[in-house]
Amino acid sequence: MSKFVQRALEKLPKLDRDQIRSLLEDLAAENERLEVVLDSMNDGVLVTDTGHQLLLTNKAVERLLPLNRSESSGCLIWGAIEDEDIAEFVRATLERQESVSDREFTLNFGETVRILSISIAPLVQAGWIAGNLLRVEDISEKRAREARLRRAESLASLTTLAAGVAHEIKNPLGSIGIHLQLVNKAIEGREHVEPDSIKDYLDVIGEEVERLNRIVVDFLFAVRPMDVNPVDAGLNALIEEMMDFVRYELEQQGITLNLELDETLPEVKIDEKYFKQALLNLIKNAIAAMPEGGELTVSTYRRGDEVILRFSDTGVGIPDDVIDKIFEPYFTTRESGSGIGLTLVYKIVREHLGEISVNSQEGKGTSFTITLPVPQRETHLIDWKGERE
Numbered sequence: 001m002s003k004f005v006q007r008a009l010e011k012l013p014k015l016d017r018d019q020i021r022s023l024l025e026d027l028a029a030e031n032e033r034l035e036v037v038l039d040s041m042n043d044g045v046l047v048t049d050t051g052h053q054l055l056l057t058n059k060a061v062e063r064l065l066p067l068n069r070s071e072s073s074g075c076l077i078w079g080a081i082e083d084e085d086i087a088e089f090v091r092a093t094l095e096r097q098e099s100v101s102d103r104e105f106t107l108n109f110g111e112t113v114r115i116l117s118i119s120i121a122p123l124v125q126a127g128w129i130a131g132n133l134l135r136v137e138d139i140s141e142k143r144a145r146e147a148r149l150r151r152a153e154s155l156a157s158l159t160t161l162a163a164g165v166a167h168e169i170k171n172p173l174g175s176i177g178i179h180l181q182l183v184n185k186a187i188e189g190r191e192h193v194e195p196d197s198i199k200d201y202l203d204v205i206g207e208e209v210e211r212l213n214r215i216v217v218d219f220l221f222a223v224r225p226m227d228v229n230p231v232d233a234g235l236n237a238l239i240e241e242m243m244d245f246v247r248y249e250l251e252q253q254g255i256t257l258n259l260e261l262d263e264t265l266p267e268v269k270i271d272e273k274y275f276k277q278a279l280l281n282l283i284k285n286a287i288a289a290m291p292e293g294g295e296l297t298v299s300t301y302r303r304g305d306e307v308i309l310r311f312s313d314t315g316v317g318i319p320d321d322v323i324d325k326i327f328e329p330y331f332t333t334r335e336s337g338s339g340i341g342l343t344l345v346y347k348i349v350r351e352h353l354g355e356i357s358v359n360s361q362e363g364k365g366t367s368f369t370i371t372l373p374v375p376q377r378e379t380h381l382i383d384w385k386g387e388r389e
């Protein structure tokens, strides 16, 4: 009870009619203000008592969550919710006395599909549980925006990739053309031709064809849609597995490995096959950057709703004028490189709804930071103070 009402009640026997009337008017005005605030919210709000009976709903609920009108007041809340999945979820959550944030449901409203995000939390009043609060948010537009952004991004990268291929195949095609002319000339000259010289030309043509083939294979690999299927997994275990795989090679290259893995790291959604490929590409780049040996530090930690994975090497570093290009397809500074490694890492991380960034200092080293979202899931209430009846 608010202090104002408490004091008014204490004084009630001493108040005359007019004073009581003005007090009631004040209270009614305050009540109305709170109702207006609730009804002006975009999110739906439903409140229950400790026995899970529906006490109040705001206007937005009418728009977002279809309720069984006849049963909506004074009944168990899950009996009032029309959608069976949501009703069952609410029942299970409330009966288990859990708190849930942002659980998503898809609802069909005739032609339109709506994605709702529902959160349930206890209503705490003066340190005691007085009931429960359900918040319903319409996230359809947010999800659609994210999907549009991903599509635009993948179209843009396809354009860069296609431009890259066109540029890449120009050189080998030119070289094949020149060497074919040389072979032709040699044969047409009719005089004695050294078979060795023709063989040299043909060898060059063979190498260039092989180069073209690799460009095409790499291109197909990079553009092929990834059927990424992420499931809950421990990132640390995956890193350890990969490190066991490359440990011998690192030793041979004089590279010391430091693993700084946070043991309390929550699980994240990972497709192991693809993520291992990304880790391997980063390791291979680090090895290539430390021809004289050095240190590779792989660390994981949690920051809020994100898991961070950092790969740092003490290698040659990346010059400022090319650092913006390293994720572009076919960008490479290595003789035997194809320039596809980091393009794939970028694509894989994005498919996992993560981000990747790079920091580098020439002559000192490079570090790549990958951020992955921690999936929202039910959290058990540990500071549950009140008892339910």
Ligand SMILES: Nc1ncnc2c1ncn2[C@@H]1O[C@H](COP(=O)(O)OP(=O)(O)OP(=O)(O)O)[C@@H](O)[C@H]1O
Pocket (backbone or CB within 6 Å): 281, 285, 286, 289, 313, 315, 316, 317, 318, 326, 327, 331, 332, 333, 334, 336, 337, 338, 339, 340, 341, 342, 343, 366
């Ligand atoms: N750890 C690193 N240290 C220094 N430079 C790096 C590092 N990682 C990437 N680079 C730079 O970025 C470029 C692109 O890397 P990317 O992995 O895409 O291609 P690549 O390693 O050259 O070839 P590949 O396709 O075989 O992986 C590299 O050629 C190199 O110049």
Ligand SMILES: [Mg+2]
Pocket (backbone or CB within 6 Å): 281, 284, 285, 337, 340, 341, 342
């Ligand atoms: Mg590479």
